[in-house]
Amino acid sequence: MNPNIDDYLDGNAAAGELSNIFAMDVTAAEGQCAHCGAIKRFAEAHVYMQGPGLVARCSVCQHALLRFVSARQRVFLDLRGLTCLILDTSQLVESGR
Amino acid sequence: MMWRVGTVVALQDETATARTITLKVPDWPGHIAGQHVDVRLTASDGYSAVRSYSIASAPNAEKRVELTVERLPNGEVSPYLTQEIAVSDCLELRGPIGGWFVWRAKQTEPIQLVAGGSGIVPLMAMIRSRALAGSTAPFRLLYSVREPQAVFYREELQALSDHDRSMNLTYAYTRVAPKDWPRPPSRIDAALIANTTWPSKLVPTCYVCGPTSFVESASRLLTSSGNDPEKIRTERFGPTGERQ
Ligand SMILES: Cc1cc2nc3c(=O)[nH]c(=O)nc-3n(C[C@H](O)[C@H](O)[C@H](O)COP(=O)(O)OP(=O)(O)OC[C@H]3O[C@@H](n4cnc5c(N)ncnc54)[C@H](O)[C@@H]3O)c2cc1C
């Protein structure tokens, strides 16, 4: 992973796709990296869009936190890079969703 | 989240390459300043492309959503949105999206906004939202832009800062500056951050938005000048948009 390449986005850019799976906003969710232990908002993850999917990487150690692929009416979600994801339920009330 | 359909009700050029699209979205649930939408374009053969665009307008009761799009010459979606689309056309959108890169009118702490190019869009929603809510939260905007003609919302920003001493505005030009401008065209640096942004001891919440490389360097400068990384919220538009 070359840190000088700026071809990544962040968790904000992934939130629309992930709204198909999560009922709550993921950008404000706190996630713990299974590799380095850093706890960061999902918005801060580095996101790489890859064809029909995306990978979100820890902004501290660059290990994959979440992989998502959507193909032929199936969604593959790999969360083994996250030890924990804490979602904020107050967002549900605020947006009326 | 489902796709909604919006109808274009107005188009306005912001610069030679950027345009504001006003949409009326009948089932719009309302939004918070800083959120974005995903726009989906579908060709007649079924091929579709999805791109994210920040909401420029303040939350409003009229179910109106404004987007400002910068045209990338070889882009797939932005040339369509800035050149082809016409009033009364329909656009598919998903949103509002995001609950982290947002400013809520109940926030009273000092706010530091740092925009690079089209990264001004969600920050403008925050500035408009603050004005509409009658908030007195002290705001500072540092707006880095290629040249004077590339500034979005110039008159509105000027009017809002002229009439309000707690709304402060600084432009940083990277390629061409106006005549007699005190600072030669250059990227934002430590001195500019030190001279124009809130002292870190006031513990401002910072919102940084623009091309990825801009966001990385601006947030690093804010951290080096003493701001707690926890107080810096960022949104990256990718390698696209203007190179800073
Ligand atoms: C959360 C979020 C919010 C956003 N909000 C806005 C917004 O409010 N307004 C806005 O205009 N855009 C916004 N963007 C960017 C937008 O989503 C698109 O990426 C942009 O409009 C380009 O799409 P396109 O289809 O025209 O270009 P694409 O076809 O996607 O890209 C063209 C290609 O050119 C490359 N490229 C383009 N310009 C350059 C350059 N200057 N230097 C190097 N490579 C380049 C790109 O890497 C890409 O490979 C936002 C992005 C995100 C993630």
Ligand SMILES: [Zn+2]
């Ligand atoms: Zn990590």
